[in-house]
Amino acid sequence: MSGVAAAAPLPTSLHGNRRLAQWLRFRAGGYVEVLSGKVEIGQGILTALAQIAAEELDVSLAQVRMLAASTATSPDEGFTSGSLSIQDSGTALRLACAEARAIFLAAAADRLGVAADSLAVVDGVIAGAGGAQTSYWALADAVLLDRDATGRVAPKGAAAHRIVGTPVTRLDLPDKIFGNACYIHDLELPRMLHGRVLRPPAADATLTDLDDAEVRALSGVVAVVRDGSLLGVIAESESVADSALKKLAAGANWRQGASLPDVASMATWLKAQVANTSIVDSKIATSSRPVARTLKASYTRPYLAHGSIGPSCALAQLDASGLRVWTHSQGIFNLRRDLALTLGLADGSIVVQHVQGAGCYGHNGADDVAFDAAFLARAAGGVPVRVQWSRADELAWAPFGPAMAVDLEADLDETHAVVGWRHAIWSNGHTSRPGGARSPAFLGAWHLATPFERLSAINPPVARGGGAERNAIPPYAFPAWQIVNHHVTAMPLRTSALRSLGAYANVFAIESFLDELAAALGENPVGFRLRHLEDRRARAVIERAAIRAGWNQWRKREGAGHGVGFARYKNAGAYCAVVAEVEAEAEIRVRRLTIAVDAGLVVNPDGVANQIEGGAIQATSWTLKEAVHFDRERVTSDRWEAYPILRCSETPEVDVDIVSRPDCPAVGVGEAAQGPTAAAIANAVFDALGIRVRDLPLTAERIRAAIDRAIG
């Protein structure tokens, strides 16, 4: 039963979007429309948010309709990123729905002439003693919700939950399983034309001259559009647009600019650059003990591609009523801001509508292609233009997760206790998302005749989890440490947010190094971690993963190994421990991942399991196989053959154990497993071979090189 709570500050999303009508509206047809500023990117968020709304309103899940986000109608909740949607939108919706329920109960009490606290709600029907009843739908009146949220109506306690916490089938999956036209790629608008943009032949190149006579003469070509080095074509069909693009490429001459660094020595390159150095955290020991010895190790990760199976796609239409854009962007309001900035339009003349895309794992090409479409739409005479990137565009021109170098040092005293810990990072920034800077974040905006400034990627504030420095502070109770980030601003390849940001490399490094310490001291890696952890929730996931994996029953055999990795995402989110079991043959095969996760209150247990499984499998792919390749001119890993990812037969068994904590705040899980999975695999490889590989990915070549170094 809802009660009246003391006025507390509203959660961020609700504070910024106070009108209750921005979040939900009851419809006379017997359902409630729920609006969220968060978007479905394959993670199942709309299902979890629908569960939360149904729970607080006491309606059935089938009576909730989640509307796709649009700048015209939705609350502005920034980006769908950082595993924050359950915290941001879930918390806001929980309060908004609890308050809406109380408002409607009061209206029902008036109508029925009974006391509000004598009423109960079941499936939207509001009933009191003696058969008096009405419903949300009968009372459906927008005026009732046209008021600001107060946050004073307390949502249900966990014990009263009947929908939240139960596994629910995803609302969006039937469309996808029956092949319905549910993706942005499938959207067809009346009189729609097809556009393509020609990306340069090198990472830095200027279009010097162009012979497009043959392209313009092609039947079905509507326009060739050029502004500086940004060159595109509009055609009546996709096939004509594709063949026109090939001819444009043949008629274009480019001058190459700056060359790229040597892919084989990125760590050296990063460490040689001018950097903005900051101290992320430091802790000085209350009593200093003499250092008996210091261990050091250096770790690296390469640039990683997002590699969505569906390439980025957008539609745009510019006519007298303004600009409309259909996009799978993670931040529709942010995209709108940068579109306005680039095109010289007012925010208010642009409507950005979200349409689902293929899986999104961070800042991919979605915003870039939206600008490409808007750019071409200006030359399309008021009809919509659909632009779909090629596979090569997606793998070579979407932003990359940055290459990183991490150096670690640990001081041990003569009793083998860790008395000092140093962690240094060299990396580009981890976000260049649109909407927040003086210059737009679009690839195409860099290629205009009057180009917008190429801003270097930045890091989100440490208070929000940081970027390169995410998870760089160890979770262990060491008496002293210094964590330093060298933010490299020279950016030969565009970098931005990729799932878990710097946490992937930092956790890989910390947890590998911890194993190196344990090995140097002859300690069990699980016991060594537990000995240095005070947080009981952290200890619990490690203990549970170890028990479930049979850590203590492990029988050592030739070529096989097991390893553990742990982190609490952003040092404030979900706790995740992974035990990996590998076999080292010609290459590393990960056989099994046993994972324990504590994400506080769980809204949809199967959704959590699915996200953790998926995150762990994707991280296995990153860790074993993935690296962006480039020569001194261009990215060369622009097709799947050159950028292999994990296949079905290479996929480990994944066992997920969810530690239920219904009384702890709900936190996201989409990025919790990546770092611990990488570390657990690397530690298992060490257990199998006695060889420590500190450079990702752990390919056969890397392992052979490490063996050669160990022997040499």
Added chain:
Amino acid sequence: MSAARPERFSFRVNGAEHTLEADGDTPLLDVLRNTLGLKGTRFGCGNDECGACFVLVDGHALASCATPLWAVGGKSVTTVEGLGRPEAPHALQRAFIAEQAAQCGYCTSGMLISAAALLARSPRPSEEEVRRALDRNLCRCGSYNRIVRAVMRASGEATA
């Protein structure tokens, strides 16, 4: 490229006969999505490297992005829409829902097609056979294990 002369091609799609006048080199995927409006077959790479656009051609799972129209003349094409509909789902579609065997779902159509081809030639495959049969289909979200479980479940149901 010389201006292609449209030719006439007849083939079956999901049981219905179609006759089209088109350039024979047009990829089947383009014909399915843009001419016939069958959007369930997804574009992924255009180069037969990811499996998102798989369809059955006379029972074989093929990349429709790399299959020219001329190659399917006189043949029978089945797309994901032809496997089953919500009112009469294919055993695989039921199983994919039961196992919640997707995250973004963009690879799902191709996975269903590869799995349907497998079950047609081998109704009770081992897990290893299922994994091998799905190895040409890339999934980026990490749903492979759920997909394998769904295929195993469907094979059990189909022959139960």
